[in-house]
Amino acid sequence: MSKLPTISPSSSSSSYDFEMKVVFDEIQKISKEKNCGEIVIGLQFPEGLKKHALDIASQIEREADASVYISADPCFGACDLDMRLLEKSDLFFHFGHAELKQENIGNKVRFIEARSKVDVSDAVKAAIPLLPEQTIGLVTTVQHVHQLENARRILEAAGKTVIIGDGDKRIAYPGQILGCNFSAALFGSEKDGALFESEKCGALLYIGSGQFHPIGAALSSKKRVVCADPFTSEVFELNDRKFLMQRSAVIGNAADAEIFCILVSTKNGQYRRVLAESIKSKAESCGKQAFILYMDLVTPDQMLSFKADAFVNTACPRLAIDDSGRYPAPVLTPQEFEIVLGERKWEDLVLDEILEGGQDE
Numbered sequence: 323m324s325k326l327p328t329i330s331p332s333s334s335s336s337s338y339d340f341e342m343k344v345v346f347d348e349i350q351k352i353s354k355e356k357n358c359g360e361i362v363i364g365l366q367f368p369e370g371l372k373k374h375a376l377d378i379a380s381q382i383e384r385e386a387d388a389s390v391y392i393s394a395d396p397c398f399g400a401c402d403l404d405m406r407l408l409e410k411s412d413l414f415f416h417f418g419h420a421e422l423k424q425e426n427i428g429n430k431v432r433f434i435e436a437r438s439k440v441d442v443s444d445a446v447k448a449a450i451p452l453l454p455e456q457t458i459g460l461v462t463t464v465q466h467v468h469q470l471e472n473a474r475r476i477l478e479a480a481g482k483t484v485i486i487g488d489g490d491k492r493i494a495y496p497g498q499i500l501g502c503n504f505s506a507a508l509f510g511s512e513k514d515g516a517l518f519e520s521e522k523c524g525a526l527l528y529i530g531s532g533q534f535h536p537i538g539a540a541l542s543s544k545k546r547v548v549c550a551d552p553f554t555s556e557v558f559e560l561n562d563r564k565f566l567m568q569r570s571a572v573i574g575n576a577a578d579a580e581i582f583c584i585l586v587s588t589k590n591g592q593y594r595r596v597l598a599e600s601i602k603s604k605a606e607s608c609g610k611q612a613f614i615l616y617m618d619l620v621t622p623d624q625m626l627s628f629k630a631d632a633f634v635n636t637a638c639p640r641l642a643i644d645d646s647g648r649y650p651a652p653v654l655t656p657q658e659f660e661i662v663l664g665e666r667k668w669e670d671l672v673l674d675e676i677l678e679g680g681q682d683e
């Protein structure tokens with residue numbers, strides 16, 4: 323057992339629940355199963371939670387007979403497990419995201435969601451005056467998903483009807499949305515009649531921070547979206563005009579492109595080679611040149627050597643949007659590429675999604 327100096331317990335005083343009891347129970351189980359001394363624990367955190375990594379590693383090293391390795395590579399989602407560290411670990415804890423359905427990750431991964439301890443009640447109450455519609459759909463990220471029933475009760479007490487969509491099997495909880503999956507904003511499938519409910523839904527209430535998720539939910543569902551940020555209690559109606567103007571400019575800049583590079587990430591939950599192949603075929607059938615670029619992490623700097631007129635991104639859908647402007651040429655989503663080719667109308671623009679079964683195995 324390593325004897326590291328005690329680091330102040332920032333994880334326990336954080337506004338996120340790192341479920342250390344679950345972590346220790348899992349370590350104990352594996353230690354018993356292995357029954358032969360020290361075990362190797364891998365830890366992985368998204369960028370916003372990395373500041374808690376040393377504290378958590380220190381706690382584990384103090385309490386357990388374990389060597390702990392922390393993945394320092396960038397991480398943005400459960401789609402992005404550090405496979406090399408996973409291979410070397412007896413047990414691997416991925417913090418900050420819910421489990422994402424994916425093949426080839428074996429049974430050593432435990433997803434510790436790091437749910438927010440911040441109460442959403444005030445933000446939801448503050449949003450009610452902005453929601454004159456009778457039926458409200460609720461969506462959120464995994465950090466607040468355990469508080470959706472609380473939000474439902476508050477809205478129902480204000481006389482609203484509330485719908486929480488199941489979403490597809492790529493997401494772990496009803497009402498949860500990802501930056502690449504807004505299926506929970508669509509309220510189920512035609513089979514169970516839930517699409518009828520969707521039509522009745524007048525607006526969505528998004529509980530969380532940031533604009534990317536609510537923009538995706540708005541484009542996908544075609545509903546008005548009100549955002550309620552539980553960290554600041556700020557509430558506002560989403561306005562996606564600036565976003566759409568940016569995307570319109572990117573599409574315009576790619577209109578005359580002759581050479582396309584199509585980006586494929588080898589990350590487990592982002593890998594879409596089949597989609598990339600179909601984009602390449604479409605480009606070639608329109609008389610364009612197209613090449614597929616394979617990589618793990620997609621960054622603007624890596625693209626500098628490739629003299630493409632435009633890129634088409636099949637990796638994490640957020641990449642084309644969040645880093646727009648930092649790439650040496652326009653980066654299109656697959657749907658925007660269809661607009662450039664004249665196969666899709668601008669009015670039918672949606673964000674790119676990786677839905678259930680959408681990634682290659």
Ligand code: SF4
Nearest residue numbers: 398399401501502638
């Ligand atoms: S593909 Fe992107 S949006 Fe989807 S889970 Fe991964 S990091 Fe998040």
